Amino acid sequence: MPVRLDIRDPDFKDRFAALLGAKREAAADVEAAVRAIVEDVKARGDDALVALTQKFDGLDLGTAGAAGLRVTPAEVTAAVAACPPEDIAALTLARDRIEAYHRRQIPEDQRYTDALGVELGYRWTPVEAAGLYVPGGTAAYPSSVLMNAVPAKVAGVERLVMVVPAPGGKLAPLVLAAAQLAGVDEIFRVGGAQAVAALAYGTATIAPVDKIVGPGNAYVAAAKRIVFGKVGIDMIAGPSEVLIIADASADPQWIAADLLAQAEHDAAAQSILITTDAAFAHAVEAAVESQLATLPREKIAAASWRDHGAVILVETLDQAVGLADAVAAEHLELAVADPAPLVDRIRHAGAIFVGTHTPEAVGDYVAGSNHVLPTARSARFSSGLGVLDFMKRTSILRCGPDQLAAIGPAAVTLAKAEGLEAHARSVALRLAGAAAK
Amino acid sequence: MPVRLDIRDPDFKDRFAALLGAKREAAADVEAAVRAIVEDVKARGDDALVALTQKFDGLDLGTAGAAGLRVTPAEVTAAVAACPPEDIAALTLARDRIEAYHRRQIPEDQRYTDALGVELGYRWTPVEAAGLYVPGGTAAYPSSVLMNAVPAKVAGVERLVMVVPAPGGKLAPLVLAAAQLAGVDEIFRVGGAQAVAALAYGTATIAPVDKIVGPGNAYVAAAKRIVFGKVGIDMIAGPSEVLIIADASADPQWIAADLLAQAEHDAAAQSILITTDAAFAHAVEAAVESQLATLPREKIAAASWRDHGAVILVETLDQAVGLADAVAAEHLELAVADPAPLVDRIRHAGAIFVGTHTPEAVGDYVAGSNHVLPTARSARFSSGLGVLDFMKRTSILRCGPDQLAAIGPAAVTLAKAEGLEAHARSVALRLAGAAAK
Numbered sequence: 001m002p003v004r005l006d007i008r009d010p011d012f013k014d015r016f017a018a019l020l021g022a023k024r025e026a027a028a029d030v031e032a033a034v035r036a037i038v039e040d041v042k043a044r045g046d047d048a049l050v051a052l053t054q055k056f057d058g059l060d061l062g063t064a065g066a067a068g069l070r071v072t073p074a075e076v077t078a079a080v081a082a083c084p085p086e087d088i089a090a091l092t093l094a095r096d097r098i099e100a101y102h103r104r105q106i107p108e109d110q111r112y113t114d115a116l117g118v119e120l121g122y123r124w125t126p127v128e129a130a131g132l133y134v135p136g137g138t139a140a141y142p143s144s145v146l147m148n149a150v151p152a153k154v155a156g157v158e159r160l161v162m163v164v165p166a167p168g169g170k171l172a173p174l175v176l177a178a179a180q181l182a183g184v185d186e187i188f189r190v191g192g193a194q195a196v197a198a199l200a201y202g203t204a205t206i207a208p209v210d211k212i213v214g215p216g217n218a219y220v221a222a223a224k225r226i227v228f229g230k231v232g233i234d235m236i237a238g239p240s241e242v243l244i245i246a247d248a249s250a251d252p253q254w255i256a257a258d259l260l261a262q263a264e265h266d267a268a269a270q271s272i273l274i275t276t277d278a279a280f281a282h283a284v285e286a287a288v289e290s291q292l293a294t295l296p297r298e299k300i301a302a303a304s305w306r307d308h309g310a311v312i313l314v315e316t317l318d319q320a321v322g323l324a325d326a327v328a329a330e331h332l333e334l335a336v337a338d339p340a341p342l343v344d345r346i347r348h349a350g351a352i353f354v355g356t357h358t359p360e361a362v363g364d365y366v367a368g369s370n371h372v373l374p375t376a377r378s379a380r381f382s383s384g385l386g387v388l389d390f391m392k393r394t395s396i397l398r399c400g401p402d403q404l405a406a407i408g409p410a411a412v413t414l415a416k417a418e419g420l421e422a423h424a425r426s427v428a429l430r431l432a433g434a435a436a437k
Numbered sequence: 438m439p440v441r442l443d444i445r446d447p448d449f450k451d452r453f454a455a456l457l458g459a460k461r462e463a464a465a466d467v468e469a470a471v472r473a474i475v476e477d478v479k480a481r482g483d484d485a486l487v488a489l490t491q492k493f494d495g496l497d498l499g500t501a502g503a504a505g506l507r508v509t510p511a512e513v514t515a516a517v518a519a520c521p522p523e524d525i526a527a528l529t530l531a532r533d534r535i536e537a538y539h540r541r542q543i544p545e546d547q548r549y550t551d552a553l554g555v556e557l558g559y560r561w562t563p564v565e566a567a568g569l570y571v572p573g574g575t576a577a578y579p580s581s582v583l584m585n586a587v588p589a590k591v592a593g594v595e596r597l598v599m600v601v602p603a604p605g606g607k608l609a610p611l612v613l614a615a616a617q618l619a620g621v622d623e624i625f626r627v628g629g630a631q632a633v634a635a636l637a638y639g640t641a642t643i644a645p646v647d648k649i650v651g652p653g654n655a656y657v658a659a660a661k662r663i664v665f666g667k668v669g670i671d672m673i674a675g676p677s678e679v680l681i682i683a684d685a686s687a688d689p690q691w692i693a694a695d696l697l698a699q700a701e702h703d704a705a706a707q708s709i710l711i712t713t714d715a716a717f718a719h720a721v722e723a724a725v726e727s728q729l730a731t732l733p734r735e736k737i738a739a740a741s742w743r744d745h746g747a748v749i750l751v752e753t754l755d756q757a758v759g760l761a762d763a764v765a766a767e768h769l770e771l772a773v774a775d776p777a778p779l780v781d782r783i784r785h786a787g788a789i790f791v792g793t794h795t796p797e798a799v800g801d802y803v804a805g806s807n808h809v810l811p812t813a814r815s816a817r818f819s820s821g822l823g824v825l826d827f828m829k830r831t832s833i834l835r836c837g838p839d840q841l842a843a844i845g846p847a848a849v850t851l852a853k854a855e856g857l858e859a860h861a862r863s864v865a866l867r868l869a870g871a872a873a874k
Contacts, residue, residue, distance in 0.1 A: 087854050090847035097844070101557060104547050112541070119791070120538060120805055125784050127818050141855050174854055210817040229673070232818030236666070251870065257863035264859040296858050343833065347562050354556070354835035357867055361860040362836060365848040368557055369832040380647040381564050381669030383830035393820035395806040396780065398791035399799060407534070410527035411802040417524050417611055418578050421733050422701040423798040426694035430794055433688065 002271075002285070002309030007319055019310055020326065020377070024239050024268040028218040031226075034193040037219075038226050041197035046204050052194040057136075057167045059189070066205040071171070071187035076180050079173035087174055094366045095146055095181045101368030102154045105387035111396065116406045119398035124391045126156035127232070129207070131199035132184065133214035133224075134175060136165035136191055142178035143364060147371050148214050148385065149182035155390035160184050161209055163199060165191020191216075196223035200231045211390065215372075234389060238376035239268035242360055243329035243349075245320045246284070248277045249337035250356045256287030258333060258359050263304035264297040270308040272327065274320045281311050321345050328379040331360045350379045401434045439708075439722070439746030444756055453749075457763065457814070461676050461705040461745055465655040468663075471630040474656075475663050478634035483641050489631040494573075494604045496626070503642040508608070508624035513617050516610035524611055531803045532583055532618045538805030539591045542824035548833065553843045556835035561828045563593035564669070566644070568636035569621065570651035570661075571612060573602035573628055579615035580801060584808050585651050585822065586619035592827035597621050598646055600636060602628020628653075633660035637668045648827065652809075671826060675813035676705035679797055680766035680786075682757045683721070685714045686774035687793045693724030695770060695796050700741035701734040707745040709764065711757045718748050758782050765816040768797045787816045838871045 005015055040048040046066035053059050053069070061068035080088065111121035132148050134140065145162070152160050162179050164171060166189035179187055188206055190198065196216075202208030211232035212224060224233045242262040246255050259271035275281050292302050314320050321342055324332055328348035335356045336342065343354055350373030353360050364371045372385035399407070408427045415423035442452055477485040483503035490496050490506070498505035517525065548558035569585050571577065582599070589597050599616050601608060603626035616624055625643055627635065633653075639645030648669035649661060661670045679699040683692050696708035712718050725742060729735050751757050758779055761769055765785035772793045773779065780791055787810030790797050801808045809822035836844070845864045852860035 084854075086850055090850040090854075093844065093847045094851065100551070104549070105559075107544075110541050114537070114805075118804060122542075122806070128784070143851055143855065229675075229813070229815070232815070238666075251866075254863065254866050254870070257859060257866050260859040261857070261863045264857060291859075291862070296856065301859060339835075346831070347565070348829075349831050351832040351834065354833065355837070357838050357841045358834055358836045359863040359867065361852060361863045362841060362845055362848050363832075363834050364860060365851045366844045367555060367834050367836070368551075369559070369834050373832075374829075376666070378666070378669070379829065379831070381829060384832055386830065388825070392785075392811075392816065392818060393823065394783070394786050394816070395788040395800075395810075395821055396791065397788065397795055397800050397804050397806055398776075399795045399804070400792070401794050404794045404799060407530065407803045408799060410530045411799050413523055413527040414531065414580055414802045415798060417521075417527075418580065419733065420698070420701060422694060422697040422728070422738060423801060425728070426691065426698045426796040426798045429688075429691050429694050430796065433691070 002305055002311055004311050006313040007315060016323070022308070024270060024308055030218050030222050034219055034222040035226060037193040038197040038223060041194050041203065042201045049190055049194055049198055049203060049205070052192070053190055056192050057165050059166055059169050066203065069188045069190050069205055071176065071189055076176045076187070079171065079176040080180060082173045083177050088177060090366070091142060091146065091174070091178055091181055094143065095150060097366055097368035098146055098150045098370070099154060102151045102387050106154065107388060107391065116403055117400065118403045118407070120396070122393050122395045124393050126158070127211045127390050127392065128157070129159040129161065129209040130157045130390055131209040131212040132160060132162045133195060133212065133216050133220055134162055134164040135216055136167055140164070140172040140175045142172070142174040143371065144215060145175055145178035146182050149179065149184050151370065151385060151387050152390045153183045155387045157390050159186070159209070161186045161188070161199065161206065163188050163190050163195035165189070165195070193219045193223035196220060196227060200227035213385065213389065234372070234385060235374060235378070235382060239270065240265050240375060241270040241272070241329055242331040242333065243272045243274065243324055243327050244333040244335055245274045245317065245324060245342065246280065246335040247275060247317070247337060248280045250335040252280060252283035252287045254356065254359070255284050255335055256291050259284070259288055259305065259309070260291055260295065260301050261359070261361050262331070263301040263309065264295060267300050267303040267307065269304045271305060272310045272312065272329070274312045274314055274323055276314055276317060276320070278313055281313060285311060317342060324349065328377045330373045330375045330379065333358070333360060348380050350374045350384050404430055405434060439742055439748055441748050443750040444752060453760065456747055459745070461707060467655050467659050471656055471659040472663060474630040475634040475660060478631050478640065479638045486627055486631055486635055486640060486642070489629070490627055493629050494602050496603055496606050503640065506625045506627050506642055508613065508626055513613045513624070516608070516613040517617060519610045520614050525614060527803070528579060528583065528611070528615055528618055531580065532587060534803055534805035535583055535587045535807070536591060539588045539807070539824050543591065544825060544828065553840050554837065555840045555844065557833070559830045559832045561830050563595070564647045564827050564829065565594070566596040566598065566646040567594045567827055568646040568649040569597060569599045570632060570649065570653050570657055571599055571601040572653055573604055577601070577609040577612045579609070579611040580808065581652060582612055582615035583619050586616065586621050588807065588822060588824050589827045590620045592824045594827050596623070596646070598623045598625070598636065598643070600625050600627050600632035602626070602632070630656045630660035633657055633664060637664035650822065650826065671809070671822060672811060672815070672819060676707065677702050677812060678707040678709070678766055679768040679770065680709045680711065680761055680764050681770040681772055682711045682754065682761060682779065683717065683772040684712060684754070684774060685717045687772040689717060689720035689724045691793065691796070692721050692772055693728050696721070696725055696742065696746070697728055697732065697738050698796070698798050699768070700738040700746065701732060704737050704740040704744065706741045708742060709747045709749065711749045711751055711760055713751055713754060713757070715750055718750060722748060754779060761786065765814045767810045767812045767816065770795070770797060785816050787811045787821050841867055842871060
């Protein structure tokens with residue numbers, strides 16, 4: 001059963017701290033194995049990809065060799081045709097809404113001339129080529145393809161390359177459909193650390209990219225850490241979590257379903273309910289138990305709720321806000337009668353779902369905001385995936401002789417104070433040149 | 438002597454690739470030592486800090502113990518009084534200009550209601566507490582204090598904590614002055630991996646922060662990698678580099694000084710000149726040799742220029758732009774007669790310094806743009822330090838019953854397609870609730 005806390009308990013502070021500090025996931029020690037795979041791909045390129053794909057995915061590329069890694073347009077077209085039309089329609093709605101939301105994230109450049117005449121500013125440009133890792137098998141989520149690929153395309157990424165393992169040669173048709181809808185440019189049936197290495201270092205078949213995003217297992221995460229620096233990477237995602245602040249205006253069945261939607265992801269997922277109402281808390285707990293019985297992923301959800309779930313009683317919603325900021329949850333639902341004042345006061349959360357008719361699941365799929373969000377309290381210092389993750393900023397500076405005459409002497413002073421004589425000289429020579437004229 | 442390349446050489450492509458790929462810095466293997474230090478600080482807190490400060494900095498805190506780590510306001514005031522007034526004036530000018538530049542980076546929130554009535558948007562909030570690592574000894578640069586601290590304060594960071602080692606008890610007065618000018622809230626005389634660990638995990642004396650920025654040696658860099666996840670970190674900076682595109686309109690002496698300003702940082706720094714004019718290239722090389730003789734940091738600069746410097750001849754400035762994008766330099770100077778068309782075409786650079794009167798050094802100190810920039814080709818996918826590094830974005834979503842009725846069914850379809858029944862249920866229960874009314 002979940003942890004039950006009451007803010008009035010004398011040991012509440014310690015127990016809440018223990019809840020926050022609990023490790024939910026044992027880090028698998030795969031670093032040495034992954035390092036060997038990355039080195040193999042660096043050294044042997046396509047040959048390594050073919051061999052590792054045979055070894056890990058049971059996929060024999062035969063005489064096609066590495067060329068067989070590429071998923072052809074004809075395959076994608078056939079996959080799309082095999083998808084139920086209502087699935088394609090739902091994906092298309094999601095794509096359109098994600099695109100509309102992310103278009104508002106395109107940053108503005110700045111170019112201005114200050115009072116001294118110094119021209120200043122900065123310019124945003126897209127990453128040229130990006131790679132998107134997509135897990136295979138049961139965790140192949142077309143919604144994740146959209147959430148990663150659409151912001152890249154909105155940012156202006158020219159070459160978006162998807163890698164996805166095809167265990168036994170099988171690819172999920174809806175994943176290919178999502179890639180097509182999102183405008184993915186190249187798809188390769190390769191996964192694991194070898195796919196990440198290929199994206200970072202390139203092979204004859206897969207040209208290298210500048211940034212790699214997307215979720216994956218421990219091997220993929222370790223490979224991303226190893227290639228970081230050579231290329232950019234997105235966050236390393238931990239297990240997912242939801243924090244729901246609810247009062248008695250919410251339907252306990254709805255809140256129970258929301259808690260379970262988080263719990264069904266992973267036994268390491270975490271669902272926390274904070275409420276001012278003890279009777280409501282009991283009703284939600286009872287609803288969780290009854291709903292669990294009819295869930296296909298009952299075992300996973302039950303383990304998550306039992307091992308990591310929590311129900312916290314507070315006296316006031318003010319107290320709930322304080323606890324929510326301490327949790328800095330990936331997902332925060334405000335299922336209360338009057339959520340607006342709470343929205344304004346929350347400081348740390350990946351995403352806020354406002355009001356009882358906004359379950360997290362609508363944001364996971366079709367609302368338009370991104371579902372790739374900071375986990376494990378990292379919302380204190382990081383943001384969900386967005387357009388900025390696929391862009392970078394170049395600062396621009398221009399002085400003429402008059403501007404350098406105005407601010408250059410201070411640069412000379414500071415350079416000398418730091419013992420950097422060549423810095424001072426590079427400014428001073430120009431000042432002297434101007435003075436001599 | 439530097440590498441000399443000519444784009445017309447038959448082996449140019451390979452030699453240019455070799456220049457790009459050359460490792461300039463051997464990674465020191467300090468991970469095990471750093472991990473032990475981090476664990477020690479986690480386990481023993483202040484006691485570890487006192488012991489490690491004695492061991493590494495030769496600083497005996499005596500009866501004050503860990504309380505003696507805090508640099509008092511009186512010490513800061515005394516340090517400022519000891520600084521030459523012209524240095525304080527130059528720092529103040531730099532502070533004001535950095536603040537003005539970074540104020541323009543404050544991002545705008547978005548809140549809007551779409552055609553269906555769904556309320557969407559996102560909100561930027563500051564990181565609550567940030568730590569700034571400042572190296573001690575000869576690499577104690579007051580300009581770096583400003584470049585890291587001012588954006589944090591502009592972002593709205595409430596608690597900005599500076600850590601700086603005091604070898605033998607000594608602190609650079611101008612570093613303390615910069616901290617005061619930038620509004621740093623707390624200063625501790627502690628450095629190395631132990632300082633990073635204290636900022637990440639907290640001790641009785643040093644409360645933990647959410648994000649750690651600032652340059653440091655191999656121990657500091659390794660500690661930042663280890664605590665990443667627990668807290669946010671900025672980039673791990675590599676050795677610095679400048680790429681100068683120049684034509685005969687530039688003064689060879691000025692360009693030589695600019696190349697040496699980069700080279701004097703570090704023997705691993707890299708200075709590259711690209712020019713269309715062979716005679717100009719020769720003149721710059723000769724000027725480098727003659728200026729080297731009178732540099733206090735001659736040895737460092739000479740080693741950098743000899744081991745990593747390069748002079749590249751091209752036929753057209755168009756070709757220079759292509760090479761500059763491949764280098765994706767931290768600093769790019771466009772010292773040509775007509776730089777504006779080049780500015781527009783460059784895609785990858787940390788910062789662009791436009792025209793012959795804009796030496797990089799003016800940007801290093803007083804122009805206002807940030808001097809913490811992406812090194813080692815990472816400008817392909819990352820940006821210089823800025824206000825956004827101290828803020829994070831929370832997405833906000835609100836549906837009412839009508840909005841959920843409009844987009845919820847597609848969420849149910851996708852959740853079922855992904856086999857996530859509890860996700861589907863959390864939306865479907867609400868749709869059924871609305872339908873029953």
